Amino acid sequence: MSTVAQRKRTRSPEDRRRDLMEAAVRVFATKGLHAGTVADIAESAGVAKGTFYLYFDSREHLLGALKQQLVTATVERVARFYERVGKEDWWALVDSMLESMIDLMIEQRDAILVFTREGLTPETSEIFAGCDRQLNEMIGSGIRAGVDAGVFQVADPALMGTLLHHAIEGTLMETILYQEAFDRDELVAGAKELVHKALSP
Amino acid sequence: MSTVAQRKRTRSPEDRRRDLMEAAVRVFATKGLHAGTVADIAESAGVAKGTFYLYFDSREHLLGALKQQLVTATVERVARFYERVGKEDWWALVDSMLESMIDLMIEQRDAILVFTREGLTPETSEIFAGCDRQLNEMIGSGIRAGVDAGVFQVADPALMGTLLHHAIEGTLMETILYQEAFDRDELVAGAKELVHKALSP
Amino acid sequence: MSTVAQRKRTRSPEDRRRDLMEAAVRVFATKGLHAGTVADIAESAGVAKGTFYLYFDSREHLLGALKQQLVTATVERVARFYERVGKEDWWALVDSMLESMIDLMIEQRDAILVFTREGLTPETSEIFAGCDRQLNEMIGSGIRAGVDAGVFQVADPALMGTLLHHAIEGTLMETILYQEAFDRDELVAGAKELVHKALSP
Amino acid sequence: MSTVAQRKRTRSPEDRRRDLMEAAVRVFATKGLHAGTVADIAESAGVAKGTFYLYFDSREHLLGALKQQLVTATVERVARFYERVGKEDWWALVDSMLESMIDLMIEQRDAILVFTREGLTPETSEIFAGCDRQLNEMIGSGIRAGVDAGVFQVADPALMGTLLHHAIEGTLMETILYQEAFDRDELVAGAKELVHKALSP
DNA sequence: GATGAATGAGGCTTCATTCAT
DNA sequence: CATGAATGAAGCCTCATTCAT
Incomplete structure (x- = not known):
């Protein structure tokens, strides 16, 4: 035309x-x-x-590819920080990871939105299950290492990691979903406050 | 006959x-x-x-009724605690609210599951938007009141409320979704640790 | 309308x-x-x-039902004559069976047409294979019985049964397919001549 | 290069x-x-x-070419025998034609299979109609000539030709379709028995 | 000539909704 | 009130055919 x-x-x-x-x-x-x-x-x-x-091959295959892409990007980002655990200042690492993860989520906001809203049919949630398992394991291990190093103090590192992960992800999604404008720096500040307090002795 | x-x-x-x-x-x-x-x-x-x-009237109307029911139950439960704010011991109120909310989510797990996983089409998410707004407002107000009373210390009460809300909701949903068995008391303990630390000075 | x-x-x-x-x-x-x-x-x-x-359930299931119906009707008709083998005059039985089979084919002409023309995809021909096996077995057995009784004389009863079966079916189909009018009695007469000669000593 | x-x-x-x-x-x-x-x-x-x-030009044109090829080969083969009618021993001609036709069908088995099983859509069956007409005419004429010569004895030469034609073609196709192994010589012998008896006085 | 990415008509199937009984 | 057979819009997918390279 x-x-x-x-x-x-x-x-x-x-x-x-x-x-x-x-x-x-x-x-x-x-x-x-x-x-x-x-x-x-x-x-x-x-x-x-x-x-x-x-x-x-089919609409379903596209969804698979989309999920995989999102999962891979997220796992890779977390893994990059996980490698640095113990090699540098704990709190600085926490802060830079928080910022990086929040920025990643903002980048991938549409895809995250799609899959957190409607993407989890009973049959197709394994891929996310695996992703969450990996993330939780890395985050949990990182926290445990900090506890062992005497920097953090948490009763159940794995559970705390999961809680913090969802705190940030959920809040970000809600913000994106329902609010016209949103302040990235404000969110980063809030997340830092929460995480610092949660991990401190 | x-x-x-x-x-x-x-x-x-x-x-x-x-x-x-x-x-x-x-x-x-x-x-x-x-x-x-x-x-x-x-x-x-x-x-x-x-x-x-x-x-x-239609399948869509049923979904609306289902959502409304879930939202109402949740808001009512939170409201019940909101009324007690300032009238009794702050930390005891936090603890009893945490337990009550976790139990409510476990009760309503199927409905929550349904809507958390697939229920939020762009057109129909207003109900949840309103719900979340109300919850956040009440939780935020409660925290702010605690801050004003000198019991809590938080930079941004509203944001912290939202973060804690999602920490618990997200973790519970993930647990229900992907884990065979799960320990309610363990989760309650973890949530309490997080919230106490987050609200403490 | x-x-x-x-x-x-x-x-x-x-x-x-x-x-x-x-x-x-x-x-x-x-x-x-x-x-x-x-x-x-x-x-x-x-x-x-x-x-x-x-x-x-599907288009394919309809085809299955159609095939089954055709096969069942044909096998039943042949079986009815097979039961009478040896209990009555051999040549009269041959004649009445010929007429009956030709009439059945004329009745079912459309269905036969459909399946002999296009119905045999590699995967779906088993049902007809089974049918043909059954028919050939019955016809072959009948002829063999006639041979044993000294009435017929054929070198290979099974093969002869198959040949005669196809002679009539193929001719009838061709007639229906390509000729405007066709004379049922003429066909019956021709079939009788062929079968009589083929089975005679 | x-x-x-x-x-x-x-x-x-x-x-x-x-x-x-x-x-x-x-x-x-x-x-x-x-x-x-x-x-x-x-x-x-x-x-x-x-x-x-x-x-x-199109898929349909390919099918046409395929059909034409098959038809031509068949008609040519029959025509070659038709030319020899009356010029040599009648029964020897019948036998050699039977063998030749069976061998041709075995050669072309794939093509025949294709068109016998699925190839005859209403619009495209004219080619085969013409072929069958020609074959029947030649075979019928041959038989009639044999009758006139006093060698064969058949009430309706055309019909008998058609019947014999289909007897052999149908049997061969069924054999190829449904049986693992098949004995060419056995089939030739059976066909000869049938045709000899059918044409004999 | 040869290629193969792109096209889009058309087939099969599902399911929310209606309505005569 | 309750029923469930009937409806038809709409979605997914295939594949013969075209055409720019």
Whole structure:
């Protein structure tokens, strides 16, 4: 129709796949995970419906890819901090991790939104279960190490890690979901206060 | 014909409605919110599909009623504690509220599960938005009152309330979702530790 | 639309099922097995597309039912004659069986047409394989009995049974497929001549 | 660049066409006529999907070519025997024709299989109609000539020709379809017995 | 010529909702 | 009131065909 509409007739497979995944997140964030159809995604990506199936075996496979991407990004980010545990100042590490995680969540906000809102059908929640297990393990281990080092003091490091993780994730999601504007720095400050107090003796 | 043969041929409209709502929660918890059909619900409630529409205008209306019920129960529970703020020992109130809220969530676990996992389509999340706003307001006010009374010390009472709220809700949901068995008392203890530390000077 | 179109809003399940199967045979005979869609069948049966799925799990299940019906009718007819083998005049039995089988094929002509033309996908031919095995066994046994009784004389009764079976079935199908008019009695006469000669010493 | 590197980079158009037709028969025999896609055929022929359309206007045209090929081979084979009618010993001609026809069918078994099982949609059966008409005419004429010569004795030569034709074709197809191994000589012997008896006085 | 990414019509199936009984 | 057969809109997916490279 328009001359702008067809910049390139064929893109590299990687680009096309990414286009579709981005379009999917866009669509799902707008219309909801269930209400967003393959047709919507294809249209939003500027391709025909059939093209979708050249890059994903099915709608379900796309969801899998989206979940995997989110999970991988999150686990990797946490892992990067986990490696630094014990090698530098404990409280500085806590602070920089908090900021980094909050920024990651803000980056991935749409995807997180989609999956925390509608993405967990009974059959497909294993991938998130595995992710949460890994995250909790790393966070818990980190806290335990701090306890052993005499820096932190917590009765149940694993449980405390989980509680703090959800405190921040849940608050961020609620903020994004229901508030017009939101202040990233305010949230960071609040999170730091909570975590510092929670880990202090 | 015989009076024995018709034990409960007809139930009161209120009972039927409740039957259907309970059946719906049962079905949704098992098959997922989206996969659970009106036919499933009707069957699980022991009535014909058409009967469903005598008690609910549509599937969407049922979801609304379910959400409303959950929200109301939660808000009422919190409100009961909010009324007691300032009238008794601050820490005892915190502890009893924590236990009560955790028990409420365990009671309502199926309904919470359903809506936490799949229930928040963009159009229908206002109910939860309102709920969260109310809860946060009450919790925040309570904390602020404690701060004013010199018992608590928190930089941003509202934000801290939100953080603690999600810490507990998120952890409980994750526990219910992914763990076979879970220890209610352990969770209560962990929550108390977190909240005490978070509110303490 | 028309006042005639809706004779009865609900028919007995058996009737409705039969309606659909008859409509299917009609449609398949006209448009071909593959080209005939569920929509065509439903329309031809005077119901909505969705109604089809109240009576058959899938298009494939309908095909199964159609095949089974054809196979059952054929096997039963042959079995009825097989029971009479040896109890009455051999040649009279041959003649009456020939007529009866030809008449059955004429009755079921559309269904036979459909399945001999397009119905045998690699995966779904077992049902016909079983049918043919049964028929060949009965016909072969019958001929062998006649040979043992000294009435017939054939080198390989099973093979001869198969040959005669296909002679008649194939000819009848070709006649139906390609000829405007066809003379049932002529065909019966030709079949009798062939079979008599084939079985005679 | 090097002359060795391009063994058969380009084949003659005729060869390519034949490659595709052979690939098609291969694919159809394996997956079924309807399930075999143009993509399958192209892949099996070692060319790209688009190349298919350089040699055939459409999938339907390929089917036409395949049918035509089968029909032509069959008609030619029968015609070769028809020419010899009356010029040599009648029974020897019958026997050699029987063997030759059975061998032809075995050769072309895949193609025959494909079209016998799924290939006859209402619109496209004319080709086969014409073929059968021709065959029947030749066979019928041959038999009639034998009758006129006083060698054969048959009430309706045309009908008997058709019956014998289908006896052999149907039996062969069933054998190929449903039996692991099959004995060509046994089948030839049975066919000869049938035909000899059918044509004898 | 050859390629294969892109297209989109069309098929199968599900399920919320209606309505005659 | 209760029923459940019937409806049809809407979704997912396939594959013959096209066309820019």
